[in-house]
Amino acid sequence: xxxxxxxARDYDRESFERANVGHQLVFxxxxxxxxxxxxxxxxxxxxIFVNDQAQFPALNVLKQIGVNxxxxxxxxxxxxxxxAAKNLxxxxxxxxxxxxEAVAExxxxxxxxxxxxxxxxxxxxxxxxxxxxxxxxxNLHKKTIGVIGAGKIGKAFCRIAQGFGMVIQVxxxxxxxQSAKEINVKLCDLLTLFKxxxxxxxxxxxxxxxxxxxxxxxxxxxxxxxFLVNTSRGALVDTSxxxxxLKSGHLGGAALDxxxxxxxxxxxxxxxxxxxxxxxxxxLMFPNVILTSHQAFLTHEALDEIxxxxxxxxxxxxxxxxxxxxxxxxxxx
Ligand code: NAI
Numbered sequence: 001x002x003x004x005x006x007x008a009r010d011y012d013r014e015s016f017e018r019a020n021v022g023h024q025l026v027f028x029x030x031x032x033x034x035x036x037x038x039x040x041x042x043x044x045x046x047x048i049f050v051n052d053q054a055q056f057p058a059l060n061v062l063k064q065i066g067v068n069x070x071x072x073x074x075x076x077x078x079x080x081x082x083x084a085a086k087n088l089x090x091x092x093x094x095x096x097x098x099x100x101e102a103v104a105e106x107x108x109x110x111x112x113x114x115x116x117x118x119x120x121x122x123x124x125x126x127x128x129x130x131x132x133x134x135x136x137x138x139n140l141h142k143k144t145i146g147v148i149g150a151g152k153i154g155k156a157f158c159r160i161a162q163g164f165g166m167v168i169q170v171x172x173x174x175x176x177x178q179s180a181k182e183i184n185v186k187l188c189d190l191l192t193l194f195k196x197x198x199x200x201x202x203x204x205x206x207x208x209x210x211x212x213x214x215x216x217x218x219x220x221x222x223x224x225x226x227f228l229v230n231t232s233r234g235a236l237v238d239t240s241x242x243x244x245x246l247k248s249g250h251l252g253g254a255a256l257d258x259x260x261x262x263x264x265x266x267x268x269x270x271x272x273x274x275x276x277x278x279x280x281x282x283x284l285m286f287p288n289v290i291l292t293s294h295q296a297f298l299t300h301e302a303l304d305e306i307x308x309x310x311x312x313x314x315x316x317x318x319x320x321x322x323x324x325x326x327x328x329x330x331x332x333x
Contacts, residue, residue, distance in 0.1 A: 001318050003071070004040045005047040006032040007267065011303055012073075019307035023314060031263075037061035045069030045317065047310055050294060051263040054080035063088045069317045073310045074297070075152075076233060078206040082325050091322045093313035097152050099302035104156035106296035107201055107231040110255035114227060114290045115140070141165040146197030148213070149204025149232070150175050150185065157203060158185050169193055172204070194221040199229065206233035216241040225252035231296045234260035239279050246286050253288035257296045266293045 001023050005012060008027035016025055030036045032048050034057035040046050046067055048054055054070065059081065062070070070085065072094035085092050113119055116137040124131065145161050147154050150172040161168050168185040171193045180187045193200065200222065204210055214228065214237040222228075228251060230237055239260045245251035259266070261277055275281050283289050297306070316323065 001044045001069075001314050002026070002042065003045045003047055003069075003314060004028060004043045005073075006030060006036070006052050007049045009267065011298070012307075015303040015307040016311070019304065019311050021311075023311060032058055034058045034061060038065060040067050041065040043067055045071060045314060047071040047073050047314075048079070050074050050076060050079060051266060052079055053263075054085070056081055056084040059084050059088055059090060063090060069093075069314065071310045071313050073306050076205060077325055078233060078235075080325075086324050091317050092325050093310075093317070093323050094325060095306050095309040095313075098297070098305035098309060099299060100152040100156040102299040102302040103153045103231055103296040104160055104203075106257060106292070106298075107153075107157055107203075107229050107255075108160050110231070110257065110290055110292065111140075111199065111201070111227065111229050114229075114253045114255040114288065117287075119290050120287060140199075142167065143198040144169060144196060146171070146188075146193035146200040147185070148172070148190070148193065148200065148202050150180075150183070151203065153231075154201075154203035155183055157201060158183055169197065191221065194218050195223070197226060198223060199227040201229040202232045202236050204232060204236070206235050211235050212238040214238065214242070216244070219245040219251060222251065224250055227251075227253045227255065229255045231257040234258040234262050239283070243279065243282050246283075246289065254283075254286075254290075256283075256289065256291045258294055259283070259291065262294060 003023055003025055005016065005025060005027045008029060013027050028039060030039065032046065032052035032054055037058040038061055040062055044067065046062065048070060069091045072080065075094065075096055077094050080092065082092065117135045121135055141164060144167040147158055147168060147170045150158060150170045154172065158168050162184065169188045170180060170185045171188060171190045175187060177187060219241055237260065242254060246254065259280060265277065265280065283291060
């Protein structure tokens, strides 16, 4: 099968070439959009990532030029209009699970860095400043952590939090009391979680219901000084309200791997340009915000698994298995 891999970087090329058995793979750094969709002329399928724009205009072009398969090399699927894809008769697959631990471990790396101010300490000592003033953190031990969404990544995150001796409370309408008991966490409602957590970590998908689940009301309810960790999707958080909560000092800090408007900037080097996104610029100015560029998935293990599963999805399509994702659960039907 001839596949055009959009938004590809060297690490994608390496893992896909390692996993490839007989497909013709072409890599492009361009993101999929209505304009770049025509680059896929002559290809059977395209492979896309989290910030490609697979809305109707791009999908329509793909269909017209003979592309029939779209492989998402990620777990989330908010970047694609699934019903448009289905109506156009495009087969869509994703990688529902590759390495939940990769994401959960990164979430903890961010949390630990934020709390113990590793990002600031690192800059200081490199400048010859060995002062500890202003670097006081708190013990995670016995603190209450609120986890919103306890699927594969949320559960992996809870396992790590257990190792730190934290009190874990979870809001996830999909988690039964029995499952909560099995993973040794307390189930609670969203308001309780907002009001009583020292740290809140998001591990739920982005969709119409969950967009801006962290808004002004939610932030106002949080304990003064609470931390927010978001390694899921940027638009789960209303960035304007987040900035206000940080400016007022009500929110103690934010550890972010994703950002609402990350599409135009993340994954590329813009260091020689003037940053045009004022909200992003503001976030980067806070000493109590740590931000990475959607890299929580980026481990050797995860990349290899993503490549293997994506290419096996392509093989299933080649053998005549036509798959669609449902917008509701992301399940293949
Ligand atoms: P999953 O499908 O295993 O778990 C999601 C959980 O969220 C489910 O248990 C579901 O019941 C729950 N949920 C759904 N709606 C909810 C709501 N309104 N409130 C609370 N819980 C809700 O998904 P998985 O693999 O754990 O991934 C979670 C998210 O992590 C993905 O949707 C994706 O956006 C993000 N992600 C981020 C990555 C990164 O590199 N930063 C990499 C991979 C995933």
